Amino acid sequence: MLTVLAWLCSSMLLSVSGGKLPEAEVEIDVLHRPFLCHRKTKYGDMLLVHHELYFENGTMLYTSRTDGDRHAMWFTLGIMEVLKGWDKGLQDMCSGEKRKLVVPPALAYGKEGKGKIPPESTLTFVVELLNIKNGPRSHESFQEMDLNDDWRLSMQEVSVYLRKEFERHGYPPNDTLHENMVKDIFNKEDANKDGFISSREFTYKHDEL
Numbered sequence: 001m002l003t004v005l006a007w008l009c010s011s012m013l014l015s016v017s018g019g020k021l022p023e024a025e026v027e028i029d030v031l032h033r034p035f036l037c038h039r040k041t042k043y044g045d046m047l048l049v050h051h052e053l054y055f056e057n058g059t060m061l062y063t064s065r066t067d068g069d070r071h072a073m074w075f076t077l078g079i080m081e082v083l084k085g086w087d088k089g090l091q092d093m094c095s096g097e098k099r100k101l102v103v104p105p106a107l108a109y110g111k112e113g114k115g116k117i118p119p120e121s122t123l124t125f126v127v128e129l130l131n132i133k134n135g136p137r138s139h140e141s142f143q144e145m146d147l148n149d150d151w152r153l154s155m156q157e158v159s160v161y162l163r164k165e166f167e168r169h170g171y172p173p174n175d176t177l178h179e180n181m182v183k184d185i186f187n188k189e190d191a192n193k194d195g196f197i198s199s200r201e202f203t204y205k206h207d208e209l
Contacts, residue, residue: 024104024105024106024107025088025104026085026088026089026101026102026103026104026107027101027102028089028099028100028101029099029100029101029102030097030098030099031098031099031100031126032096032097032098033094033096033097034094034095034096034097037094037095037097038094038095039094039095039132040091040092040093040094041077041090041091041092041093041094041129041132042077042078042091042092043077043078043079043087043091044076044077044078044079044134044142045076045077045132045133045134046074046075046076046077046132046133046134047074047075047076047077047090047129047131047132047133048072048073048074048129048130048131048132048133049064049072049073049075049090049127049128049129049130050064050065050071050072050127050128050130051063051064051073051125051126051127051128052064052065052125052126053123053124053125054123054124054125054126055121055123055124056121056122056123056124061116061117072130076200077090077091078091079142079151079199079200080151080199081199081200083103083107083108083109084106084107084108085101085103085104085107085108085123085125086101086103086125086127088107089101089103089125089127090127090129093129094129095129095130095131095132096128096129096130097128097129098126098127098128098129099126099127099129100124100125100126100127101124101125101126101127102122102123102124103122103123103124103125104122105119105120105121105122108121108122108123109121109123142199142202144161145157145158145160145161146199147160151198151199152196152197152198152199153196153197153198153202154195154196155182155186155195158182158185158186158197159178159179159182162178162181162182163178166178185197189201189202
């Protein structure tokens with residue numbers, strides 16, 4: 001079931017404008033896989049990685065290993081914190097594994113490009129996974145609450161979720177209590193005070209919901 005949810009989410013996020021072109025895919029080449037693999041990455045996990053970035057002609061644009069391990073980066077998989085190509089290409093990966101990802105423009109920087117990366121660039125990443133940690137909250141929980149699939153939670157969506165949880169545990173509905181709980185949650189978790197809880201704000205919080 002969780003695999004189906006993740007697939008549906010990826011399909012929604014990566015659909016091409018107009019819905020007539022086939023979905024872009026990441027070419028994945030496993031360069032090294034450790035003999036022992038105690039767990040594999042899934043959406044919602046926090047990953048520590050080193051990576052190198054190459055243009056399609058093989059020219060290196062960036063490496064995180066210029067100063068030992070100081071530039072290894074943490075990010076959360078599956079919440080659009082990194083390129084869509086990474087969210088797709090780094091699933092089911094073992095700690096210590098190294099992969100080459102060939103990422104098409106639709107899953108990288110697209111028609112706009114970024115910095116030294118021209119528009120419509122196909123990019124190659126060599127990514128080594130150093131560590132995996134459980135995220136404070138799961139990707140699946142966020143999707144369950146995100147009723148309109150816009151990658152942010154409104155007060156109404158949180159309220160609907162709380163009502164369902166109350167019903168599931170056999171508690172009677174209480175409009176005043178629900179309203180106060182929603183206000184308290186947003187006061188604590190809506191870090192930028194825009195009236196929504198983003199996927200990142202949700203992932204890095206772990207008390208109320």
